[in-house]
Amino acid sequence: MSGESGEAIFIEGGRVLDPRGGIDGIRTLVIRDGRVAEVAERVERPRDARTVDARGKWVTPGFIDLHSHLREPGQEYKETVASGARAALAGGFTAVCAMPNTVPPCDNASVAELVLERARAAGLARVHPVGCISKGLKGEELAEYGELKASGCVAVSDDGRPVMSPALMRRALEYARAFDLPVAVHEEDLSLAGKWAMHEGPAATRLGLRGMPSQAEEVMVRRDIALAELTGGRLHVQHVSAEGSVRAIREARKRGVRVTAEVTPHHLALGDEDVARSGYDTDFKMCPPLRGETDVRAVREGLADGTLDAIATDHAPHSLVEKAVEFDQALNGVVGLETAFGVCLDLCRRGILSERRLIEALTAAPAGVFGLPGGGLEKGAPADVAILDPGMEWTVEPDRFLSKGHNSPFKGRRLVGRCTHAFVGGRLVHEISRGGR
Numbered sequence: 471m472s473g474e475s476g477e478a479i480f481i482e483g484g485r486v487l488d489p490r491g492g493i494d495g496i497r498t499l500v501i502r503d504g505r506v507a508e509v510a511e512r513v514e515r516p517r518d519a520r521t522v523d524a525r526g527k528w529v530t531p532g533f534i535d536l537h538s539h540l541r542e543p544g545q546e547y548k549e550t551v552a553s554g555a556r557a558a559l560a561g562g563f564t565a566v567c568a569m570p571n572t573v574p575p576c577d578n579a580s581v582a583e584l585v586l587e588r589a590r591a592a593g594l595a596r597v598h599p600v601g602c603i604s605k606g607l608k609g610e611e612l613a614e615y616g617e618l619k620a621s622g623c624v625a626v627s628d629d630g631r632p633v634m635s636p637a638l639m640r641r642a643l644e645y646a647r648a649f650d651l652p653v654a655v656h657e658e659d660l661s662l663a664g665k666w667a668m669h670e671g672p673a674a675t676r677l678g679l680r681g682m683p684s685q686a687e688e689v690m691v692r693r694d695i696a697l698a699e700l701t702g703g704r705l706h707v708q709h710v711s712a713e714g715s716v717r718a719i720r721e722a723r724k725r726g727v728r729v730t731a732e733v734t735p736h737h738l739a740l741g742d743e744d745v746a747r748s749g750y751d752t753d754f755k756m757c758p759p760l761r762g763e764t765d766v767r768a769v770r771e772g773l774a775d776g777t778l779d780a781i782a783t784d785h786a787p788h789s790l791v792e793k794a795v796e797f798d799q800a801l802n803g804v805v806g807l808e809t810a811f812g813v814c815l816d817l818c819r820r821g822i823l824s825e826r827r828l829i830e831a832l833t834a835a836p837a838g839v840f841g842l843p844g845g846g847l848e849k850g851a852p853a854d855v856a857i858l859d860p861g862m863e864w865t866v867e868p869d870r871f872l873s874k875g876h877n878s879p880f881k882g883r884r885l886v887g888r889c890t891h892a893f894v895g896g897r898l899v900h901e902i903s904r905g906g907r
C-alpha cells in the first residue's frame with residue numbers, strides 16, 4: 471500500500487488523539503488526496519476501500535522533532551539526511567529540524583538547500599533546516615538571517631556551542647526578530663562549566679569524574695531571558711536540564727517574555743546515578759549531562775505544566791570509534807528518534823505526565839514553537855500521521871536501529887509503546903515489520 475493520491479485511506483477503530491483539535495476518542499481518520507479529509511465517529515466507506523486497522527492503537531498527528539543532528543553534509547559516516555529521516559519515521563516523527571553543526575555548518579543558503587534537496591530525494595520525513603546564529607558557529611559574526619530564512623531555515627542556532635558574547639546574542643535576537651526567526655540556544659557558560667565529563671554532584675565525586683554544575687546552564691538561561699526582554703526577540707532554550715532554568719523560564723513566561731523551551735527524553739528518564747550504574751558507559755555521556763534528582767524532578771514538572779513546551783530528541787549519532795574510548799574522552803551525544811515515544815510513555819504510566827500532554831509535547835507544541843506546518847489533524851491539512859501501539863513491548867537493540875548511530879543509553883531496555891505506521895502527506899512511509907523493524 472503506497473497511498474497514491476486520489477485514493478482514500480480509512481484508518482479505523484483507533485483512539486484519535488489530536489490535542490490541538492481537542493479530539494480524544496475512537497474515530498475513523500479518512501485521508502484523501504494526501505490530506506486529512508475527515509475525522510469522524512461514523513463514516514460511510516466503499517466496500518473496496520483501503521483500510522488500516524488501528525484498533526487498540528493511537529492515531530495522532532505525526533511527531534515533530536525540534537532538535538536532530540542529521541550530520542549531512544560532512545559526517546555521513548554518522549548519519550545522513552536519508553538515514554536520519556528513516557529513523558525519524560520509525561519513531562513516529564514525520565518532521566525533523568536539522569541542526570546546523572554540519573561540516574561545513576549551515577550558515578548560508580547552499581548548505582540549507584543541500585539538506586532540503588537530500589530530504590526531497592529521500593522522500594521520507596519532512597526535514598526543516600536550522601541555520602547558524604553565527605558564521606562558522608564561531609560566535610563572532612552573525613550569519614545572514616534573511617538568506618537563511620529565504621532558503622527554508624525555520625530557526626537559527628549555534629547548537630553544540632553557547633553564544634558566549636552577550637553583545638552578539640543581543641544582536642542575534644534583534645536581527646532574527648526582523649525575520650521572525652526563533653533563536654534556539656544551547657545554554658552553557660563555558661568558564662563555569664570548565665572541563666567536565668558529567669553532572670557535578672555526589673555521583674561525579676564517587677566516580678572521580680569532573681562535573682559541570684547545573685548553574686552553568688541556569689546563568690545563561692537567565693542572561694538570555696534578560697536579552698529577550700530587552701529586544702523582544704523569540705528565544706528558544708534547547709535541552710533544558712536544570713531546576714534553576716525551569717524556574718527562570720516559568721517566571722519569564724509569566725512576565726510575558728517570548729521564551730519557549732524543550733526537554734529531551736533522556737533528561738526526563740535518566741539521572742547522574744544512571745551514569746554510575748552504567749559503569750562509565752559512554753552512551754550515557756551527552757551535553758548537557760544527565761542531572762541530579764532535583765533537576766530531573768523539575769524538568770518533569772516543567773514539561774507537565776507546559777513551562778517546557780516540547781519534547782525534542784537531541785538525536786546525536788556518533789560512530790563506535792568516537793564512543794569506544796574512555797568516558798572523559800568520548801564525544802557527547804546519544805541517539806533518540808527511535809526510542810523517544812517508548813521512553814516518554816513510561817512517564818504517563820508512572821503518573822508524571824498525562825497522555826494528552828505527552829502527545830501535545832510531540833506534535834502541536836513543537837509546531838507552535840518554530841511555527842511549522844503540521845502538529846494537528848485539521849481537515850484539509852497534509853496527512854502527516856503516526857499510528858502508535860501503546861501496548862507493544864519491545865527491547866531496544868541498537869543494531870536494529872534505522873539510524874546509523876547506535877549510541878543509546880536505553881539499549882537492552884524493555885520499552886512499552888512503539889510507532890507502527892507513519893504517513894507523510896498521506897503516503898505510508900513507514901510500517902513496522904513482524905521482525906519489529
Ligand SMILES: [Zn+2]
Binds near residue numbers: 629656708709757758
Ligand atoms: Zn546542544
